[in-house]
Amino acid sequence: MPVISAPYAFNEGRLFVDLESVCGQPLFLKCEGFNFAGSIKLKAANEMVESAERDGALTPDSVLVESSSGNLGVALSVIAASKGYRFLCVTDSRCNLSTRLLMEALGSEVHIVADLDSNGGFLGKRIDYVRGLCASDPRYVWLSQYTNAGNWRAHYRTTAPEIAAQFPELDVLFVGAGTTGTLMGCARWFREWRRPVRIVAVDSVGSVAFGGEPGRRMIPGLGMSMRPPLLDESYVDEVLRVEETDTIRTCHRMARHGFLFGGSTGTVVSGATDWLARHDTRGLTAVAIAPDLGERYLDTVYQTNWLQDLYGEHVLDAEEVSTLTRQAKPASRGPGRRRRP
Numbered sequence: 001m002p003v004i005s006a007p008y009a010f011n012e013g014r015l016f017v018d019l020e021s022v023c024g025q026p027l028f029l030k031c032e033g034f035n036f037a038g039s040i041k042l043k044a045a046n047e048m049v050e051s052a053e054r055d056g057a058l059t060p061d062s063v064l065v066e067s068s069s070g071n072l073g074v075a076l077s078v079i080a081a082s083k084g085y086r087f088l089c090v091t092d093s094r095c096n097l098s099t100r101l102l103m104e105a106l107g108s109e110v111h112i113v114a115d116l117d118s119n120g121g122f123l124g125k126r127i128d129y130v131r132g133l134c135a136s137d138p139r140y141v142w143l144s145q146y147t148n149a150g151n152w153r154a155h156y157r158t159t160a161p162e163i164a165a166q167f168p169e170l171d172v173l174f175v176g177a178g179t180t181g182t183l184m185g186c187a188r189w190f191r192e193w194r195r196p197v198r199i200v201a202v203d204s205v206g207s208v209a210f211g212g213e214p215g216r217r218m219i220p221g222l223g224m225s226m227r228p229p230l231l232d233e234s235y236v237d238e239v240l241r242v243e244e245t246d247t248i249r250t251c252h253r254m255a256r257h258g259f260l261f262g263g264s265t266g267t268v269v270s271g272a273t274d275w276l277a278r279h280d281t282r283g284l285t286a287v288a289i290a291p292d293l294g295e296r297y298l299d300t301v302y303q304t305n306w307l308q309d310l311y312g313e314h315v316l317d318a319e320e321v322s323t324l325t326r327q328a329k330p331a332s333r334g335p336g337r338r339r340r341p
């Protein structure tokens with residue numbers, strides 16, 4: 001029985017969902033949403049704060065400041081509240097309302113940037129804003145998740161060995177890419193492992209993280225409007241790009257089986273399912289990482305008006321068809337499958 005006295009001291013590291021009955025491919029999903037910050041970002045936040053404390057960069061009168069699309073902001077809010085630091089999160093208008101309210105409930109200050117940068121994202125503007133704050137007052141301490149080695153080191157120390165411990169025969173790992181902290185930490189650890197693991201990065205269409213054309217992206221977490229400074233592509237075997245409509249359909253498909261995951265999980269699972277359908281999966285062990293859960297996305301990914309305004313009236317039609325097709329083949333399904341009314 002884990003008993004903790006600090007909210008950052010617990011993280012469920014051993015929970016995996018077997019998605020075969022949901023997506024029709026052999027895929028295990030590592031769930032990173034079960035901690036007091038509700039996302040994988042608690043690991044990166046912990047590592048970066050502890051290392052700034054060790055270096056002496058963070059002192060009791062420091063004010064933490066960070067640019068975040070939400071989850072790192074919540075994780076830093078949890079840690080700052082627990083350790084007695086002030087925290088100011090610079091986010092943008094794509095940040096979910098519930099995420100912003102969460103940060104404020106934890107005592108953090110939230111500043112919202114509304115101007116787009118030249119790549120159609122908010123990142124450049126958010127970073128300019130943080131730089132301006134740091135120049136205005138030496139008490140501001142910017143951990144800079146985009147460049148901080150603690151971001152990837154957290155996953156090198158925890159996420160990758162947690163996967164290896166449960167899947168000693170792992171062949172392929174699918175990792176969503178934002179700052180690429182998760183991707184680089186896992187890729188570096190598995191490069192040193194006793195067996196080769198194919199590292200597949202999953203990005204969203206419209207992100208310029210791995211090159212490509214910038215475009216509109218409405219789902220926070222994955223994708224970048226600049227090249228991630230932490231990214232070293234020599235560790236990445238393949239990059240998949242997923243359309244937001246496919247992300248949304250995959251999120252809804254999982255929700256119909258009772259698994260309510262966040263938007264970026266839909267992206268990673270969609271990319272992974274597609275990849276697995278194109279490869280020989282006999283004897284293959286595949287794992288994907290789910291960065292968070294779905295409650296923060298109730299007013300976006302899981303809200304009909306939001307979906308139809310952005311992606312058109314028929315965005316979920318293809319999903320309806322595939323759900324009905326699956327229902328028409330009950331003999332091929334395992335027990336306990338949820339039936340639609």
Ligand SMILES: Cc1ncc(COP(=O)(O)O)c(C=O)c1O
Binds near residue numbers: 177182264
């Ligand atoms: C929901 C979600 N998914 C994926 C990611 C990407 O993780 P990373 O920044 O380690 O690449 C993030 C990062 O904030 C996130 O919040």
